[in-house]
Amino acid sequence: MKFGIYYAYWEKEWQADYKYYIKKVAKLGYDILEIAATPIVDYSDDQIEEIKNCARENGITLTVGHGPSKEHNLSSTDVSIRKKGIEFYETLFDKLEKMDVHLIGGALNTYWPVNYDVDVDKTGDWNRGVEGIREIAKIAEEKGITLCIEVMNRFETYLLNTAEEGVKFVQEVDAPNVKVLLDTFHMNIEEDSIGGAIRTAGKYLGHMHIGESNRKVPGKGHLPWAEIHEALNDIGYDNAVVMEPFEKMGGKVGTDIKVWRDLSDGASEQALDDRARQALEFSRYILA
Numbered sequence: 001m002k003f004g005i006y007y008a009y010w011e012k013e014w015q016a017d018y019k020y021y022i023k024k025v026a027k028l029g030y031d032i033l034e035i036a037a038t039p040i041v042d043y044s045d046d047q048i049e050e051i052k053n054c055a056r057e058n059g060i061t062l063t064v065g066h067g068p069s070k071e072h073n074l075s076s077t078d079v080s081i082r083k084k085g086i087e088f089y090e091t092l093f094d095k096l097e098k099m100d101v102h103l104i105g106g107a108l109n110t111y112w113p114v115n116y117d118v119d120v121d122k123t124g125d126w127n128r129g130v131e132g133i134r135e136i137a138k139i140a141e142e143k144g145i146t147l148c149i150e151v152m153n154r155f156e157t158y159l160l161n162t163a164e165e166g167v168k169f170v171q172e173v174d175a176p177n178v179k180v181l182l183d184t185f186h187m188n189i190e191e192d193s194i195g196g197a198i199r200t201a202g203k204y205l206g207h208m209h210i211g212e213s214n215r216k217v218p219g220k221g222h223l224p225w226a227e228i229h230e231a232l233n234d235i236g237y238d239n240a241v242v243m244e245p246f247e248k249m250g251g252k253v254g255t256d257i258k259v260w261r262d263l264s265d266g267a268s269e270q271a272l273d274d275r276a277r278q279a280l281e282f283s284r285y286i287l288a
């Protein structure tokens with residue numbers, strides 16, 4: 001089992017100097033840095049090469065997290081938006097292949113954050129999402145990229161709220177490189193049993209996000225970590241476990257994630273680093 005952390009723990013925008021964070025998480029003992037997809041499509045070949053080399057030199061594997069924009073929504077009723085979405089992923093996957101990145105996770109079947117001012121058409125959006133993911137999965141497969149479709153809580157999406165729905169969606173897509181992404185923060189809200197949900201995902205579980213119910217680092221809340229360990233063990237899970245803590249207010253990250261108080265208690269960067277190191281030790285101890 002490999003352990004990672006999302007760069008946005010330290011940042012307020014959906015982009016950053018990823019080389020800085022590659023070096024940081026390597027020093028903290030992580031195997032993986034998860035980065036946001038959005039800026040990558042605009043990187044030059046030189047920038048891509050630099051990030052790839054930096055990751056290699058520091059022994060860090062990069063994975064990508066993505067909250068698709070409304071303009072690239074694969075489940076949109078507007079055919080031109082779906083087309084733009086596919087073109088976006090085509091460009092992105094091309095860059096990811098060059099960067100030696102082989103996994104992207106998130107609500108790739110839809111857009112995020114959700115806007116509940118518009119009417120919800122779950123069935124229609126579900127079906128268009130299946131078609132869209134099937135199409136981009138073919139492009140991703142040629143580039144050796146796995147798509148992990150994230151199951152999220154009801155306040156952030158109406159399409160996939162439970163592991164059961166995630167598995168059904170992935171089975172309908174029916175592509176070898178399309179899997180389910182479960183996140184303990186979302187599961188805590190929606191699932192009858194967190195261990196049960198992991199077992200439901202079973203062989204379809206391609207990626208795991210971990211964090212407490214309030215999105216603090218693992219070990220600072222009340223998530224049932226022993227139960228999570230037992231379930232991951234039962235399904236023989238051997239993919240990545242990436243923590244996704246959000247403790248700081250501000251910027252687009254703070255607004256999109258809805259961080260309305262400083263969960264870090266005014267932590268300095270050094271204090272955040274120390275907590276990330278402790279959370280890694282805790283996660284390795286309890287989950288691996």
Ligand SMILES: [Mn+2]
Nearest residue numbers: 150183209244
């Ligand atoms: Mn997540």
